[in-house]
Amino acid sequence: MPEVIFAGPAGRLEGRYQPSKKKGAPIAIVLHPHPQFGGTMNNQIVYNLYYDFVQRGFSVLRFNFRGVGRSQGAFDHGAGELSDAAAALDWAQSVNPDARSCWIAGVSFGAWIGMQLLMRRPEIEGFISIGAMANRYDFSFLAPCPSSGLFVHGSEDRVAPVKEVMAVIEKVKTQKGIQIEHAVIDGANHFFDGKIETLMEEVGLYLDRRVGPKTEEAANQPPPAVPSEEAEAAAAASALPAPAGEPEEGRGEG
Template sequence: MPEVIINGPEGRLEGRYSHARTPNAPVALLLHPHPQHGGTMNNKIVYNLYQAFVRRGFSSLRFNFRGVGRSQGTYDRGEGELSDAAAALDWLQTYNPNAPSCWVIGFSFGAWIGMQLLMRRPEIAGFVSVSPPANMFDFSFLAPCPSSGLIVHGDLDTLVPEEAVLKLANKLNSQRDITVTLKSIKGADHFYKDKVDQLVELVDRYVDEQIASAPARAAAGTR
């Protein structure tokens, strides 16, 4: 899990990267929660999901947005952080030019940034959005959503009401050839206290299912 330094739009971005042992492995980019509320790449959820994708054989990268840890710059209300994510994805693809697929995984604020990145980067084949803050940030840019993916939410989340996430998922699922799977974890709050293992297991199952069905989807011409 070597430390890496990425040239970001505002200077250095601090990251951790694990390169897959198998050649031409898929890649995964993981995005942390809000920088102004203690979010870092070492967030427990981000770290555990990072490890899950490493175990699945992905070349995986997590990093600190500008102004967090040793990353340079200052918080930029999401605009700069989106540019940071794009720079991190560029770095990841430079080291994995033959990756067959690319996934973006974000938690809370990171989910909002990750879903914006979907709109910029057509090579992203799948996403995992954990507790997307659909009541706090504007998700109307997903028109249409370019990739299928997974949304996870805790039914005891008091920061992001369940109905806001359900409304977002229903909107995205109304689009042709796109399947957005919404999974609710019973008894989980916004930070998945005592439920992180259950979250990771759920994401593991979803990723395994998508990898298994990828050849059939490719033959059908869908994502």
């Protein structure tokens, strides 16, 4: 899981990149939760999404938004983070010039950024949006949504209630030829505490239908544990107190 540093609009961005062994393999970019509330590229859901795409033969990049970890810059309330995501896709395409397509996956704040990137980049053919905060961020730009994809929420999500994202889905699923699917993980909160395995099973079933199953070897191997230094970094980030009046997105109760 090589560490990479690439140029972003506000300075260097830190990431982890796993190239595919197949020429012309698709690209996947995975975006983490809110930088101000403990979100990093080492978030457990981000890591599991990353590894799932790796097991399906994608060239996969996850990275820290500006101001997180070793990424330069400062939090920019979404505008700068969208530019970071665009730079990440540009970098991934530069090292994979033969890539035939791209997917975007995001968690919470990262889902909002990912869907905005989707609207700007026609080569993105699919998406996974986990815990999209439709009650907090404006998703009206998805009218209509240009690509098929999956929204996943927890039934007990109090940070971003299911009914809010359902309202978004009802508005954007009318585009001809585009299919927006929605899955609800019973008993899961915003952070999918104790439910990440169930979450990834749901995501896996969807990706099986869209891009094909994992290799037999990969299907029989669970994702490796987050390397110890990354786990420590994630724990340190998630232990930071949330600013007053804001939900904690990195870890904690939904």
